[in-house]
Amino acid sequence: MDIQELLRKVKSDEMDIAAAENMLKKLPYEDLGFAKLDHHRKLRSGFGEVIYCSGKSDEHLLMIFQSFMEKGVNVLGTRASMAQYKFVSAVIPEAEYDPMSRIIKIIHSEPEKIGCIAVCTGGTSDIPVAEEVAQTAEFFGSNVLRVFDVGVAGIHRLFSKMDVISQANCIVAVAGMEGALPGVIAGMVDKPVIAVPTSVGYGSNFQGLSALLTMLNSCAEGISVVNIDNGFGAGYLGTQINRLAEGYNGR
Amino acid sequence: MDIQELLRKVKSDEMDIAAAENMLKKLPYEDLGFAKLDHHRKLRSGFGEVIYCSGKSDEHLLMIFQSFMEKGVNVLGTRASMAQYKFVSAVIPEAEYDPMSRIIKIIHSEPEKIGCIAVCTGGTSDIPVAEEVAQTAEFFGSNVLRVFDVGVAGIHRLFSKMDVISQANCIVAVAGMEGALPGVIAGMVDKPVIAVPTSVGYGSNFQGLSALLTMLNSCAEGISVVNIDNGFGAGYLGTQINRLAEGYNGR
Amino acid sequence: MDIQELLRKVKSDEMDIAAAENMLKKLPYEDLGFAKLDHHRKLRSGFGEVIYCSGKSDEHLLMIFQSFMEKGVNVLGTRASMAQYKFVSAVIPEAEYDPMSRIIKIIHSEPEKIGCIAVCTGGTSDIPVAEEVAQTAEFFGSNVLRVFDVGVAGIHRLFSKMDVISQANCIVAVAGMEGALPGVIAGMVDKPVIAVPTSVGYGSNFQGLSALLTMLNSCAEGISVVNIDNGFGAGYLGTQINRLAEGYNGR
Amino acid sequence: MDIQELLRKVKSDEMDIAAAENMLKKLPYEDLGFAKLDHHRKLRSGFGEVIYCSGKSDEHLLMIFQSFMEKGVNVLGTRASMAQYKFVSAVIPEAEYDPMSRIIKIIHSEPEKIGCIAVCTGGTSDIPVAEEVAQTAEFFGSNVLRVFDVGVAGIHRLFSKMDVISQANCIVAVAGMEGALPGVIAGMVDKPVIAVPTSVGYGSNFQGLSALLTMLNSCAEGISVVNIDNGFGAGYLGTQINRLAEGYNGR
Amino acid sequence: MDIQELLRKVKSDEMDIAAAENMLKKLPYEDLGFAKLDHHRKLRSGFGEVIYCSGKSDEHLLMIFQSFMEKGVNVLGTRASMAQYKFVSAVIPEAEYDPMSRIIKIIHSEPEKIGCIAVCTGGTSDIPVAEEVAQTAEFFGSNVLRVFDVGVAGIHRLFSKMDVISQANCIVAVAGMEGALPGVIAGMVDKPVIAVPTSVGYGSNFQGLSALLTMLNSCAEGISVVNIDNGFGAGYLGTQINRLAEGYNGR
Amino acid sequence: MDIQELLRKVKSDEMDIAAAENMLKKLPYEDLGFAKLDHHRKLRSGFGEVIYCSGKSDEHLLMIFQSFMEKGVNVLGTRASMAQYKFVSAVIPEAEYDPMSRIIKIIHSEPEKIGCIAVCTGGTSDIPVAEEVAQTAEFFGSNVLRVFDVGVAGIHRLFSKMDVISQANCIVAVAGMEGALPGVIAGMVDKPVIAVPTSVGYGSNFQGLSALLTMLNSCAEGISVVNIDNGFGAGYLGTQINRLAEGYNGR
Amino acid sequence: MDIQELLRKVKSDEMDIAAAENMLKKLPYEDLGFAKLDHHRKLRSGFGEVIYCSGKSDEHLLMIFQSFMEKGVNVLGTRASMAQYKFVSAVIPEAEYDPMSRIIKIIHSEPEKIGCIAVCTGGTSDIPVAEEVAQTAEFFGSNVLRVFDVGVAGIHRLFSKMDVISQANCIVAVAGMEGALPGVIAGMVDKPVIAVPTSVGYGSNFQGLSALLTMLNSCAEGISVVNIDNGFGAGYLGTQINRLAEGYNGR
Amino acid sequence: MDIQELLRKVKSDEMDIAAAENMLKKLPYEDLGFAKLDHHRKLRSGFGEVIYCSGKSDEHLLMIFQSFMEKGVNVLGTRASMAQYKFVSAVIPEAEYDPMSRIIKIIHSEPEKIGCIAVCTGGTSDIPVAEEVAQTAEFFGSNVLRVFDVGVAGIHRLFSKMDVISQANCIVAVAGMEGALPGVIAGMVDKPVIAVPTSVGYGSNFQGLSALLTMLNSCAEGISVVNIDNGFGAGYLGTQINRLAEGYNGR
16 A cells, blocks of 8 residues: 555545554555655666676576576676576576676676776786676766776886876776875866775785775875775676766666 | 077077977976866856965965955955964954854855755764865855754664755765764765765774774775865866766866 | 554555655664664663763762763763763762772762672783773672782782682683783683783883783683773673573573 | 582591692582582583584584583584585584575574674675674573674665664664764664674775774764674674573573 | 681581581681782792882772781882872882882882893884883893894894893793794794884884784794783793793792 | 814914904804803703794605704694694504693603693683693793683682682683683782683684783783783793793703 | 878978967977986886786787797796696797796897896795796896895895895895885895785785885885785886896987 | 903803803893994994984983093084074083074084085975984095985976985975875986975975975885885985995994
């Protein structure tokens, strides 16, 4: 029973006021229609659903993919192993897998793409995380400019690309080891820079802690940071900013 | 000698090619006119300049303020002590001080304000950092919605404000202690959430580390994090996103 | 307007269904009567209110105390400095101060006390935190048994008190340095033990981290831990358990 | 020789006073009958015994299970691997295994269940730890209400369950990543909340440290924390509180 | 009533066996005469008592000193401030103070000294901690050989002293910064080396953590470590070993 | 050429003074006969040699064992894997292996044993480290008293053994998790206590850090600490103290 | 089009000044001939190229090696696994592998060697890192003096080698565990000492953190530190210093 | 008695061989003339002596300065407070003080300067540490090129100075906050870069830890790191390298 019906029954004396008041208090929040509570799911709608595959059992994962298949929506599975992909694709041959980004995708209809997000990496070892950023952003309908291996140890490589990078609505800078890339880029553009530390490195890198601290302490303005290796989060946030910049509100 | 003049001299045979080539390689980068190298300073232009006051000597600080006074631009001084303000205002009576945010301001002409940034705090102790966020954003021309003391320990206070919060172009969520506020907000809006951990707390809070880690590990999507207590950084980044959303490019 | 009145107006045609539905969705949550959202405040009611004094300005603090004075409720102010007390007591002579626990109290009517909480400390330096535990628990209506300076370095002192300790409904064990006390107690009683690490110590104690880790890693069963130096939290939680044990539900 | 006999011999002159005094000082403590020293074992009695399986050799583990089998008591084996279960069940077919919680159980007679403990999780990945909580509590005779996957990133899911959650005598809140769940729940109920951080997450999660710190620093009242992934400890403590609340003292 | 008397009453029928048994179980442990429970206090007896002054109020401290004065025993007060000393010595003029080691002493009769403990430091800044070691050991009756400023950065200074150092029964090696001294000494002697890290240093020293870790990880055999700056602990332990070596058992 | 011969040549004019002076300065230190530089090796002599097996290749390890075999000395190999043992024992059948302590031993003649070291553990999981302590001490000629599984969670088990423990010349207390055992023992004996933290535990134990910090921060006197899991170091140091106490100097 | 040609066209009126200016600003930096931007690559030229093998796929790695083979330059592959070597050498039989340093080398013409770098280690377990240092330095044309297993636990071994060590232009000191070696050496020579902490050790070593901190906190002058296990970095830096000392500038 | 005299006495039969051998073994090492043991002091000789002032008492400090004054050598006092300077200069008016670098200097004769060290800083707040570097290097006879405030957040400022920077024999790069400067410089020069992290920053900077980790993890080659804020160490090491490059050996 929805609220309208309830109010109608009160009006028509089918339900007394005490009973109605009681029901209103007991209804789960979503039934009260607080649309905003679920806005975040809307961002995806029209583009597809997302599944965090890591740690899920093969059977469980397949079930989820099948349920989305039946609805005919696009699906993005992150942090999937090759073994998980093989298990899923045996039943759902439409599933595609990218071993670099560890993403399983089922695309029924390509989303239209808008604006632009630049995704930069310090080194080649950061590319897996960068691809998770890029493919997540593309899945949600952003154009992506890939600018890989432009770390500060050979900074001229970065400079020759600054012209195109600075055209994007926002920049995602992915770097491990010393993690200096986002700060250098933010010093040269006037767009938001999303910094993604990676766990690439060894020794006093401490699995990405070094790069994380570097990014949080950057003296350049316009930087913010997501968790170590969190490519999906950066791709999602980049899309939010890209949509704002493009005046997109087709939700 | 700028590039145009150099090329003109080559053309007119006043300079030979080898000499010209040599000079080109030696010119400092800025002379080459890489405009984007300084884009970040443009963000402020038309709005004023920013000074990080903490650690600067009184005399040095005054000199900087005076130099900007002469140019007639608005000035924002962050992390200023009451003593620094008194020293400056003895000479520059136009200077205003807000002890809460520790900001010294000299405003010649109010900037026009656009869009909206919501600035939320978990508790009342987070307000100094939040005011630094808010006043920075206002200085750069953003409208600011203040929603203070809506932390998750009494989460109904937050919910009664979600309608207005979700109207903003982006949300800055400021919280110390457990730092859960940004994650809860990000679960209810579809706009970028900038998380600012504060050093408010004691014991295993470790001067803001607890809140910082909470925010980096949030399961909600659309969050990114700045350094502990970095109100200025969040206000600056929020303005960048707000401007993108408003299609502002009056730079 | 409350829900009953709204429903009455729908029934009497004073308000149409669409308008009523709209208002229901907009009402702040507390107006919807979700009583449980505020249950935690009820725990105090009948006993008084609590103010975290640290970091509050003198004027602000006085204002809060005065507002409660007017309502005639008991008030507990934690982490108050002597200076804050002097400022407050100049206006409110009824205010009492305990420099050990740094608590300001205004008691209009002594709460009736039930059950028993044992509050133990490892050393004499832990007593300030233990007194915050004890006085918080007493403020909320628990009887408190103080057993101080019974640390494991002279464990026979503890044993001679175990008979009385084990009579309590729950035990709060406060310890700094090595923090072994809660584990030893939990090995000898079958009641919940709330462990409070203190920042007492030096060197590799790291401001209470050592005691905190010891308590989290205790091999004994029935222990849980609160933040370093969090005497108020332990006194509050102890009261909740004590009330459950006494079948108290006078809320 | 027990104390009674010794005293009898003194009385009957079979032993002189000096010899008796000497013996008294030498007797192991347990022989002196300090019953409370072993109270904690009583909590289990009537319900069964507990074995921490992790790290024990197959042969050793089987031997322990067999020894309890002969006494006809219920047994709970925590942190058991599938391989350990297979080794044990080959000899003791009565043994049951739950791969989710990694618990081996041998139940001769179902314990009567009293009261209620609510066990909540933030996500689905926290369920293994939550099941260890739940099954431990059930083993010791508590009714358990499972409320899984109600984390703060989609907080409306939690709210629709608050009515039932708040009926329990205590709540165990299990969460990884940001670990905000216990604080949000404690802000809405007036019962003790036992927070269990899990090692679920990656990057700056640092194997559960992030969630642990969040929980220790919660601003909500009535929370205490156990070690990362310590489901058994939370189930045991929850049972202690549940029994207190139900006035249970059948030990 | 002591045990002897109790047994006598049993024997003489003044008390029945049940009552006696009951009393025996209730007597505090110390009354049962478990001499070893208090052995550690005996180490001091004949030599005097020890007071940890840091954090004690002036009045409290004076009271303790006075109580020992009346018993005529030697007293050692560690970590005492100059202000504490002045407060105490105003009433007890016999009190002496050493600002280097921050020790207050009241010596009624010099203890006879036996054996030898070598106390070495890496630099001159480690001397305050080393003096706490040395004066503690002397207070408890050990001869002390002071070998200061023989750190590994100028290792020939150490070598010229190895002949005398190796005569001691044990060596206490006190060092801050890199903390390498104990390992070098342990490689050259066949006596126990007690390593005391100090908080001397800056930057990545982290208040003594660097030296602490160095000492724990030493490849040399025969080293063990006490807490950062814990001079008293090292002096006490050194005395225990020195007494064992001298066959001392005059307790 | 040794020093005597050199001096003889100077005396007999076979070598002039300048040449002799030059040679003296160039001679490696050991040739100068600084006997104490190598004293630590003497501790073992007459008892055998020690090999740290972990990380050594099979071939390398075998070669070392064979070289000692030829000299007919006893050998102790620590941290050896079963695979290493099998490789070695195929060639040297005299080699024995204890999988618990991971020690390979070749004993030609049993060392005479003196004095006594008590080796205690908190739990059964600490036994592998404790056995490394015990067998090391026995290898070097100490009698060892094993007192296992007497942790503070069931502290009465420890008390019933205190009489025998306090007879030893020193006590090695091995404990993981909370690591409280050494502090409790040191509070009851007047002998040196060597604390060995183990990496046993999980979660916020951080691979033994929790136990390490507990032990360093113990309030009891007479404790010092070795590295996490460093059973060999504790056994070696314990032997040094045991020998001192027994007046042993048969080196 | 290079700069010369561009200038020529301006001169000959084939291109107007505005177009030329525009092109100059757009040219990638390297085309502008900022020779110094790539100086660091020159260090290698004439000596060969370097590949960081760890984490590269077999196919990718082979492709890189083949591309260098075709150019006929020497190649150094660091952190290569045996499996990677087998894959590469199946196609490029000229490839050599050293399992100790995990280096793959292809040497077309031996580089001439100059000067001297001393490479010292504390223990035998540090040799793999030291070999990476030594072979890197040799690859770049430095003579290397290997002085292994001279750690401070048996410091006389080091002293007998100091004469030769002090002849080198710089010293690389490699040590794990306590990491004291570089400080001791720096106290005895007047040449730069490059300290390389290794991850050798266990327990509170924390994968090399202990050695790293020791080295950063050394009281000796003339030390600097590279990342844990970073043998390549130390060999490269050592070569730079060695070349400076030899007046080498054949680049 | 020195060695020559001893040998002479042996030759002349004034001393027998056994006595001579015994004396040789007992002589302190420095008497044996191991010149290299003290080489590090020679670096300073001809230039003056160095005093670490921090933590020294005024009287002690003055005494040391006076002793050097009498010898007529130049003196460098590091980490000196203004108060220390005033105390010293009251007696020694020749003493000069630089409040920026906190250096007290007494210069009798200016050292001749050779070669060049470039000292760069990221920001203006790093200048105090950089001045300690520069003035130390100048004190020891190096020319210094100061290039301040060229951090990566405005990287074009750095580039315009690269031509002069790359002329130096080595570069000292001083940076706080994110600490990226050394890595960027090392990517553009082929000289050794000494990285000095400073404690400048706040929040997750953790007193310089962030910059320290960044520098240790730099992907650029040719970098090594000294302790946080260790300007003296960098200036000393820079001088060693500068002297090697200039072929200086005037010691």
